[in-house]
Amino acid sequence: MASGDFQRAALEHLDALYNFAMYLTRNPPEADDLVQETYLRAFRFSHRFQPGTHLRAWLFQILRNTFLTFYRLRERESALAEDGVPTWDVPMFHDAPEESSSAVEAHTDLERALRRLPEEFRTVLLLAEVEGMALEDVARVLACPVGTVKSRIFRAKERLRGLLRDYAKE
Amino acid sequence: MTPPPYESDESLGARLRAELPRHTAPTHVRAAVAAAAAPARRSTPWLSPVLAAAATALVLGLVFMPMLPRFVHPTEQLVRSVVAEHTRTLMWGSRHSQVIPAALPWLTQESGIGLRQVFAGDDALVFVGAEPVYLDERRGMALYYRDGDGHLLTYVVLPFPGMAILDRWRVPIERGQSRYRPALLRDEGFSTWVWRQGDLACFLVSDMVSAEDAERFKDYFVRVRRATDPVLAQ
Numbered sequence A: 001m002a003s004g005d006f007q008r009a010a011l012e013h014l015d016a017l018y019n020f021a022m023y024l025t026r027n028p029p030e031a032d033d034l035v036q037e038t039y040l041r042a043f044r045f046s047h048r049f050q051p052g053t054h055l056r057a058w059l060f061q062i063l064r065n066t067f068l069t070f071y072r073l074r075e076r077e078s079a080l081a082e083d084g085v086p087t088w089d090v091p092m093f094h095d096a097p098e099e100s101s102s103a104v105e106a107h108t109d110l111e112r113a114l115r116r117l118p119e120e121f122r123t124v125l126l127l128a129e130v131e132g133m134a135l136e137d138v139a140r141v142l143a144c145p146v147g148t149v150k151s152r153i154f155r156a157k158e159r160l161r162g163l164l165r166d167y168a169k170e
Numbered sequence B: 001m002t003p004p005p006y007e008s009d010e011s012l013g014a015r016l017r018a019e020l021p022r023h024t025a026p027t028h029v030r031a032a033v034a035a036a037a038a039p040a041r042r043s044t045p046w047l048s049p050v051l052a053a054a055a056t057a058l059v060l061g062l063v064f065m066p067m068l069p070r071f072v073h074p075t076e077q078l079v080r081s082v083v084a085e086h087t088r089t090l091m092w093g094s095r096h097s098q099v100i101p102a103a104l105p106w107l108t109q110e111s112g113i114g115l116r117q118v119f120a121g122d123d124a125l126v127f128v129g130a131e132p133v134y135l136d137e138r139r140g141m142a143l144y145y146r147d148g149d150g151h152l153l154t155y156v157v158l159p160f161p162g163m164a165i166l167d168r169w170r171v172p173i174e175r176g177q178s179r180y181r182p183a184l185l186r187d188e189g190f191s192t193w194v195w196r197q198g199d200l201a202c203f204l205v206s207d208m209v210s211a212e213d214a215e216r217f218k219d220y221f222v223r224v225r226r227a228t229d230p231v232l233a234q
Helices: A003-011 A014-025 A028-044 A055-081 A109-116 A119-130 A135-142 A146-169 B009-019 B027-041 B047-067 B074-092 B104-111 B211-227
Strands: B113-117 B125-135 B138-147 B152-159 B173-175 B178-180 B183-187 B190-197 B200-206 B229-232
Touching: A003 A028, A003 A055, A003 B027, A014 A028, A014 A055, A014 A119, A014 B027, A028 A055, A028 B027, A055 A119, A055 A135, A109 A119, A109 A146, A109 B009, A119 A135, A119 A146, A119 B009, A135 A146, A146 B009, B074 B125, B074 B138, B074 B152, B074 B183, B074 B190, B074 B200, B104 B113, B104 B125, B104 B138, B113 B138, B125 B152, B125 B211, B138 B211, B152 B211, B173 B211, B178 B211, B190 B211, B200 B211, B200 B229
Parallel strands: none
Antiparallel strands: B113 B229, B125 B138, B138 B152, B152 B200, B173 B178, B183 B190, B190 B200
């Protein structure tokens, strides 16, 4: 795939990636950074993309890996910050705490319940149910077998049902 | 919206698709991503392979360079042997330490080197002992001294006609009317004065490597050099 074609094809998934980023970060500035970082990486490593495979799944995989990388980094940094390490000049996602003023509020029980799911469960539901990805593509994004994806979807829905039941009782 | 108590997988999936708000990328993100894409269109396809090849060559060079045979100057090679002898003496002492001048005939016979004059120590350096040595296939002689701070000095004489001393190694030393230009070589944390006397190569080794030790080490060189006159034994 030529470079220009690759970029045009990649840009078609911008909204889907941004939506996914919003549900992962729950924070518009962080989602902005995450999506931009994802595209920078995708363009930089476009030669690694194998034509014929799903570009959409590849981009989602980059986004999720980037999120996990920086998320873990942020967790380490926050632990270090207690020891006096300055909090300025920190990488992406470090500026805003998890529930900052810019965090998007959950308007429905479904959103609230989804937020409370562990990242693995939230991601699998977003990809398989919201984005409508094939299980094989979801497995590629998560770098796990299809069987694991099925299992996670089942468990995620169980957990989601439980949370929705709890909210209904409130 | 209140969920039914036993919502099926299908209906839960449908709710997720229908009820979750969809976020679209803001204009500034769209513009930033598009701008990031623009330079890539002007990318040079040959650059990555060239850079990769250059990086590979650099890494291979760094990996294999230590394995390549390195030219060692014969004088440096000899200095290494002398330093090794000095280190051995530091750790285990001399093997056949003898006191000059009682042992001089025996020492000359064993080393092939005679001493017309020898530095037997003074207020700064105490003579410790002497013994024949065999370094780099050369028979020679080693004399040992110790200064007031406990530094061991090893003076070694070996036959080496025409030993080359590079000009860049030389250090000028002036003491009164006397002027010397011995070479100073450093190896394994030791300093070694190297000079020629006829067909003999002379070495004075110590662990005096710091800047403040340098002047003292010069002084020790002058003391030994002035008072020692080795020759090849007949």
